[in-house]
Amino acid sequence: MSFCLLQTSLITEAVVNMPALLRDWRQDTLEFLRHDVPKIVLVVIGAYVLIRVLRAVARKSAELQIRKLPPGVRVQQVRTVASVLTSIGVFVISFVAMLMVLGQLGLNLGPMLASAGIAGLAIGFGAQTLVHDFINGFFILLENQYxxxxxxxxxxxxxxxxxxxxxxxxxxxxxxxxxxxxxxxxxxxxxTTRDWSQLALRVTVAYSEPSDKIVGLLKHIGADLRNDETFGQEIVSDIDVPGIDRVGNGEAEYLVLIKTRPNKQYAVTREMRRRIKDCFEKNNVQPAGPGRIYVMDQGAPKAS
Incomplete structure (x- = not known):
């Protein structure tokens, strides 16, 4: 009996207080719509505008950089770096806007930020190699290492x-x-192919062959190759024949240096070796032993 009376009393009290509760709820809602919603809308619009401006500036900057570059694959690198920087900027703007909106909603950001920090540390420890990959990759692209x-x-x-x-x-x-x-x-x-590649040919002949004769033949072969319609355009500077590089065991080794366009050194090497062989045969140049032409690649290495 007492339970029924208590229940009836609570229901009666709720019914009596309902108008006041509705007035308070209506007042809070109007207050929220009048003061908080406009601020939230402004934050969202501001974030949207900032993101659009950021993307436009990044795109314009990338286009300006691309115009300064010679045609080639570096265009993709500029676009990749611009995309990465844009993504970072969009994330920062979105994160700050989200915190401002949550603050307007009256949520306590302290525990949320603490939880996010702990989660970030856990993910960081679990993905250190992946993070290292991305950081290294970013600087490789930014510095245009290759x-x-x-x-x-x-x-x-x-x-x-x-x-x-x-x-x-x-x-x-x-x-x-x-x-x-x-x-x-x-x-x-x-x-080995940054800007140009270099070819180092070591040509070995019999020690008895006159050095002036061999140097003259090698320079003549180099000049002909430099003026060739097909291979001349792959060579970026005159052929250099410094002279004898090594003497011993009844042989003399001559050094020939050729600078070529990137990745063109192998085709030029094959043609140079063919011409050396033909020229030496025509001029009765005696090889050392069975005859050897050594080739060693020397690019323009760029360490980072």
Whole structure:
């Protein structure tokens, strides 16, 4: 009986207080709509405008940089860096806007930020290598350490760059094997095709051959190759024949240096070797032993 009376009393009190509760709720709602909603709308609009402006500025800056570059694969690098910077800016603007909106809603941001910080630390410890990959990849792109199509040596692997991203670099070696190198494993970059490549030919002949004769023949071969319609355009400077590089065991070794366009040294090497062989045969140049022509690649390495 007493329970029924208590329940009836509570219901009666609720009914009596209902108008006051509705008035308070209506007043709070109107207050929220009048003061807080406009601020939230302004924050959202401001964030949207800032993001649009950021993207427009990044796109315009990338286009200006691309116009200054020669045609080539570096265009993709400029666009990638611009995209990364834009994404970071969009994240920062969105995060700040979200905090401002939550503050207007009256939520306590302290525990939320603490939880987010703990979660961020946990993710950071679990993905240190991945973070390192992205940081290294970003600076590789930003500093333009190598391009798609360059021949480089990284992490003990040498090959031609086929793809590159913030996560890894894909190389294909001379055997056709594809190597996927995480950017975090890259400590030193040796680029043999930056701006130009250099060819170092070591031509060995019998010690008895007059040095002036051999140097003259090599210079003549180099001049003909430089003036060739097909191969001349691949050579960026005159052929250099410093002279005898080594003497011993009844032979003399002559050094020939040729600078070529990036990645064109191999084709020029084959043609140079063919011409040397033909010229030496016509002029009765005696080889050392069975006759040897040594070739050593020397690019213009750029370490980072």
């Amino acid at each position: 391009d798609i199509g360059d021949t480089i040596r990284i992490a003990g692997v040498k090959g031609t760059v086929e793809r590159m991203s913030l996560r890894n670099t894909v190389l294909r070696d001379e055997d056709g094997t594809v190597h996927m190198v995480p950017n975090s494993a890259i400590q030193i970059v040796s680029n």
